[in-house]
C-alpha cells in the first residue's frame with residue numbers, strides 16, 4: 001500500500017457548467033504519489049469533464065485543481081492524458097513511432113534516448129512491430145494501445161486515462177491492466193483512470209471514486225485495501241475483492257435510483 | 267476500358283471537327299490536321315518557345331506570389347475566430363472582383379509587360395489561396411489540439427506537426443486552384459493588353475490572318491493547362507498519402 005503523504009493531485013470543490021447545464025458540483029478528492037485512483041460513474045455524468053478540469057484543458061468554473069501544490073491553470077508538465085477519443089488524438093500524418101515520440105521532443109533528450117523510449121513503450125503495449133504503420137492502418141484496439149504507449153514514453157508523474165481499455169479484447173485488456181499496475185509499481189506514477197467497469201476499478205484502484213448525481217459530485221470514495229501484487233485470477237477471487245465490488249455496485253444502484261430518475265444505459 | 271473510352275471521345279470530336287471544317291461548315295476555322303501541322307511547325311522552328319517561356323514566367327511568378335502571400339494572410343485569419351469574423355466581408359468583396367478590371371490601371375502603372383500580367387494573375391489567384399488556407403486552419407480537430415496542449419508541445423512543433431498538416435490538404439487544393447487561375451489570367455491578360463506570351467501570339471496571328479497558327483497557340487494553351495493541372499494533382503496525391511481521400515490502405 002502507498003503511504004498517504006502529501007497529495008500530488010488535489011481536486012478541491014470543482015464545479016463546472018456548460019451554459020445552464022451544471023455538470024459538476026463540488027467534486028473533491030486527492031491522489032497521493034503512486035496512488036491508483038479509479039473514477040466510475042454512468043455515461044454522461046461528467047467524468048471526461050472532470051478529467052479535463054484536472055488536466056488543465058477545460059478549467060473549472062469554481063474550485064481549484066492543484067498539482068504538487070501548484071494551482072493548475074494550464075496543462076502541467078508532470079501530467080499526461082490518454083484521451084477517450086483515442087483515434088482523434090493520434091495524428092494521421094505521423095507514423096505510430098512519430099506519434100509516440102511527439103511529447104518527448106521538448107524534454108531535451110538525445111535522439112537515441114528518444115528512440116529507446118519509443119521502442120520500449122511500444123513493446124510494453126505489444127506494438128513493437130507497428131512503429132512504421134500509420135494510425136489509420138491499425139485497428140481501434142491497436143490505436144488505443146498506441147495512445148497509451150505515447151503517454152508511457154513521456155514518463156509523467158501523473159497519468160490521466162479516460163476509459164483507456166474501452167475497445168480492446170478481454171485478454172488484451174487484462175494485459176494492459178497489469179501493465180498499468182506494473183508501471184505504477186516500477187515508476188511510482190500516480191494514475192487517475194476513468195472506467196465504466198466496476199470490476200476493473202476495484203481490481204486496479206487503491207481508491208475508487210464513485211461519481212454520480214446531476215450535477216455530479218463524489219457519491220463515495222472507497223479505499224481498496226487489496227495491496228500490491230494483484231493478480232487477475234487470485235485477486236478477483238478474494239472475498240475482500242468480491243465484497244468491495246458488490247458494495248460499489250450497490251452504491252451506484254442506490255444513487256441512480258434516488259438521484260437520477262432515468263437510469264443511464266450502462 | 268476507361269482510358270479507351272476517353273480516347274474514343276477525343277477521336278470522335280476531332281473527326282467531327284475535321285469533317286465539318288473540311289466541308290466548309292465552320293467558316294474560316296481550319297481543320298484539325300492543318301492546326302496540328304501548325305503546332306508542329308511552332309515547335310520545330312522554335313518560334314513557339316519564346317512565348318511559352320513568357321507565359322510560364324508570368325504563370326509561375328504570379329503563382330508563387332499568390333501561394334506565399336495567400337498563406338501569410340490566410341493562416342493568421344484562420345486560426346482565430348475573431349480575425350476571421352472581422353475579415354470575412356472584406357475578403358468576400360475582394361475576391362469577387364474580376365482581376366481583368368485592373369488592366370487599365372496596371373498598364374498605366376507598369377506598362378505592357380510581364381510585371382502587369384503577373385500582378386493581374388496574382389490578384390486573381392491569391393484569394394483562392396487565402397480562403398483555402400483559412401478553411402485549413404479552421405479545420406483543426408479539438409482532440410488533436412488538446413493532445414498537443416496536454417503534452418505542452420513546443421510552439422514550433424505545434425505549427426509544423428499540427429497546424430500545417432491540418433491545413434495542408436486545403437492548401438494543396440488552394441495551390442491547384444491558384445495554378446489554374448494564374449494560367450487563365452496570365453493568358454487572358456496577354457491577349458487583352460497585349461503583353462507577350464501565348465496570349466499576344468493569338469492576337470498577332472489573328473490580326474495577320476494566320477488562323478492555323480492562331481489555333482495552334484490556342485491548342486497549346488489547352489495542353490499547358492492540362493499539364494499543369496495533372497502535375498498538381500499528382501503532387502497532391504504524393505504529399506497527402508495519409509489523407510482519407512488519398513489513402514491506399516485503411517482499416
Ligand SMILES: Nc1ncnc2c1ncn2[C@@H]1O[C@H](COP(=O)(O)OP(=O)(O)OP(=O)(O)O)[C@@H](O)[C@H]1O
Nearest residue numbers: 018021023041042043044045046047048049050084
Ligand atoms: N463542450 C461541452 N459543451 C457543452 N456540454 C458539454 C460539453 N462537454 C460535455 N458536456 C456535457 O457534460 C455532460 C457530461 O459529459 P462528459 O463527457 O463529461 O460525460 P462522461 O461521464 O465522460 O460520459 P461518457 O462515460 O459517456 O464518456 C454531458 O451532459 C454533456 O452533454
Ligand SMILES: [Mg+2]
Nearest residue numbers: 047048084162
Ligand atoms: Mg467521457
